[in-house]
Amino acid sequence: MLSYDILIVGGGPSGSSCAWGLRRSGLEVAILDKQVFPRDKVCGGWITPRVLSLLEIDPVEYACRRILQPIRGFKIGCIGTSIRQEADYGKRVSYGIVRRQFDDYLIKRCEAHLHEGVGLLDLQRVAGGWIVNGKIRTRLLVGAGGHFCPVARHLGMRRAENAVVAQETEFELDAQQWTDCPVRGATPELYFCADMRGYGWCFRKGNLLNIGLGRADPHGLPEHAHTFLRFLTARDGLSQKIPAFRGHAYLLYGTSSRPIAGDGFLLVGDAAGLASPQSGEGILPAVESGLLAAEVILSANGSYGGAQLEPYARRIEERFNGVNREWAPRVGRYLPDNWLRFAATRLLGSSWFIRNVVLDRWFLHL
Numbered sequence: 001m002l003s004y005d006i007l008i009v010g011g012g013p014s015g016s017s018c019a020w021g022l023r024r025s026g027l028e029v030a031i032l033d034k035q036v037f038p039r040d041k042v043c044g045g046w047i048t049p050r051v052l053s054l055l056e057i058d059p060v061e062y063a064c065r066r067i068l069q070p071i072r073g074f075k076i077g078c079i080g081t082s083i084r085q086e087a088d089y090g091k092r093v094s095y096g097i098v099r100r101q102f103d104d105y106l107i108k109r110c111e112a113h114l115h116e117g118v119g120l121l122d123l124q125r126v127a128g129g130w131i132v133n134g135k136i137r138t139r140l141l142v143g144a145g146g147h148f149c150p151v152a153r154h155l156g157m158r159r160a161e162n163a164v165v166a167q168e169t170e171f172e173l174d175a176q177q178w179t180d181c182p183v184r185g186a187t188p189e190l191y192f193c194a195d196m197r198g199y200g201w202c203f204r205k206g207n208l209l210n211i212g213l214g215r216a217d218p219h220g221l222p223e224h225a226h227t228f229l230r231f232l233t234a235r236d237g238l239s240q241k242i243p244a245f246r247g248h249a250y251l252l253y254g255t256s257s258r259p260i261a262g263d264g265f266l267l268v269g270d271a272a273g274l275a276s277p278q279s280g281e282g283i284l285p286a287v288e289s290g291l292l293a294a295e296v297i298l299s300a301n302g303s304y305g306g307a308q309l310e311p312y313a314r315r316i317e318e319r320f321n322g323v324n325r326e327w328a329p330r331v332g333r334y335l336p337d338n339w340l341r342f343a344a345t346r347l348l349g350s351s352w353f354i355r356n357v358v359l360d361r362w363f364l365h366l
């Protein structure tokens, strides 16, 4: 039987960041992922600069062999209306990455033993740890398997949860599309739903175009996504053949009651339900929680009981609870539709609101 100190289930940004935080600690760390890297991940691929600084990624070195699209501004509008505002920061305020490349880069450099193409199928609690799939023994289990993380599910976290649902498609532009595409790489386009319960995006990264839509309300997502696509096509003449959308769900911080630390386990990233309530950004919280988990593991000095791991839950709360939790779509739930549409068009028509609230506060945390 293989034996590790720490087994991380899931090799997305939360799992690989945790492993990276534990590198050279003397601990035997392994990652188990059901997929083989490089693998695709349904995502817009927008990251704020803190992701790179926390992970000590040199943008120049990273961009040598991968797409790293600098973002200097945004176009913001409201689906079904002619509202369109542009905010130009005149400097780089975010990046676009391709998850297939980004996650592969992170997992390859984190120095953990990698068991890829192996899903977690069976989990048993034994004295002093866990046995995974009857083959791997570990003293501590880190659940980093995303929203449907098998560790979280094994621990009984199956309660009804109010997840954000989102769909996207990412495809390569051919030479003609490259010339015709009206979307500029440095200026992604974000369009809010008129009921303010979600937004769509159109984001050009190098030779790729990513189009998607996410909503706090799971009902009718495919219809909303197609309305958005029709809107883009009509507005921008975006006529290229667009591949089918792929979808996924995840939790915004404050909407989950999952215990994220306990006797012999920690949950990180989407498994813990940490995405930003305002923008739906999940990569930064995944990285931050992975690194925080590594810090707590190191200070636990080899004792992985509930008392030693509890500081992780406290530190996550300190970090994320202070972040303003208001999100327009939640407010939207309590207002009649016509009021919402009126309020949305007034607010999204205000360049002050777009720049100071939507972008500086909700999306860029400036």
Ligand SMILES: Cc1cc2nc3c(=O)[nH]c(=O)nc-3n(C[C@H](O)[C@H](O)[C@H](O)COP(=O)(O)OP(=O)(O)OC[C@H]3O[C@@H](n4cnc5c(N)ncnc54)[C@H](O)[C@@H]3O)c2cc1C
Pocket: 009, 010, 011, 012, 013, 014, 015, 032, 033, 034, 035, 041, 042, 043, 044, 045, 046, 047, 118, 119, 120, 121, 144, 145, 146, 147, 148, 149, 150, 165, 166, 167, 168, 212, 214, 247, 248, 249, 250, 268, 269, 270, 271, 275, 280, 281, 282, 283, 284, 286
């Ligand atoms: C359509 C869409 C667009 C998004 N756009 C953005 C964006 O632009 N910017 C942003 O910051 N966030 C975005 N997000 C959110 C972001 O994708 C997630 O928050 C982020 O991927 C969370 O990282 P993670 O490491 O926790 O989980 P994941 O990235 O989901 O990684 C989980 C890993 O666990 C593995 N796994 C799952 N089950 C098992 C199992 N049984 N056994 C073994 N391994 C398993 C999976 O193969 C996967 O590799 C978007 C989400 C969606 C759905």
